[in-house]
Amino acid sequence: MPRKITMADIADMAGVTKSTVSRYFNGGYVKESTRERIQEITREYNYEPNAFARLKARESNVIGVVVPTLNSKVTSRVVTSIGRYLRGQGYETLIKDSDHSPELELKNMQRLMTLNVDGILVSAITITPELREAIESCPVPVVVLAQEYPQGTVVVADDYGAGRAMGAYVGRTGPRRVGYLGVEESDLAVGISRRQGVLDGLREHGDPEVVALQGDYSYESGQRMAEEVLENGPVDAMICATDRLAFGAYLVLERHGLRVPEDVSVAGFGGYDESALLKPPLTTLKFDSYAMGYLGAETVLKMIRGEPVPKKQIVDYTFIEGKSVRER
Known part of the structure; x- marks a missing residue:
């Protein structure tokens, strides 16, 4: 008969942190390969998590949002849409402004990772190697807005x-x-x-x-x-x-x-x-910046709940024909 194991044992055997195992049992986002490994271990050892462990890992219902600036019409539309959608789902937003600085953007991302947020939306200035590493090591789901990022989940404009x-x-x-x-x-x-x-x-x-x-x-x-x-x-x-x-x-x-x-x-x-x-x-x-905010917020909540999401979503645009271009 398999011996009785703990969450710490599962984390060691799966090669992940204990918080990742806790997230798995509480319905949070976990990489598919990691999820399968944890499932194999729990089946092999007939592991059942206790209710107290679930209670300790309770969600904060806060989503972190990193934006390049607050002095932008486009950013304000995105943030407004994110806030409206998340409030309707019982979540709050914690907004960090990077002032168009990639260095500050990375610090904002790292700071949010230390806080008890359930997920992060980052409207990226640029995907530096350091930011990529931070996203990949983040213990909660991350959705990237406005920049291509093939390794992750994105919502971008065309x-x-x-x-x-x-x-x-x-x-x-x-x-x-x-x-x-x-x-x-x-x-x-x-x-x-x-x-x-x-x-x-x-x-x-x-x-x-x-x-x-x-x-x-x-x-x-x-x-x-x-x-x-x-x-x-x-x-x-x-x-x-x-x-x-x-x-x-x-x-x-x-x-x-x-x-x-x-x-x-x-x-x-x-x-x-x-x-x-x-x-x-x-x-x-x-x-359609409102669609970008809405899709980003909807996607990160689905990831938190362990639901499947598209790797890439593209928002459309509208042509506004003013009078500033000469007649053809």
């Missing part, structure tokens, strides 16, 4: 598809020279995928010269890059990685006596409410 749609839209107007106001490549979604989509879309309708610059997400960065583009000669269009960068471009073009769209077409991404107030209203793309 940055490449959106970029290509906007590039093709501007490309059909026949520009000879285009300025692209982008962000650093460390942000793979916006800095690389969105930019590549724009470039491919432009090439569908000719082969314009493209002056591609990188900055940060600020209004001031939009101004700086727009000035730099114009210093290198006239352009027919400026495509901006975000609406906030487009706001800076508008100001610089006005300062130079250039009209939108008669002299220079301008386009952005984000669909900010303020973009409709510009003169002329900005042509932009609005991602």
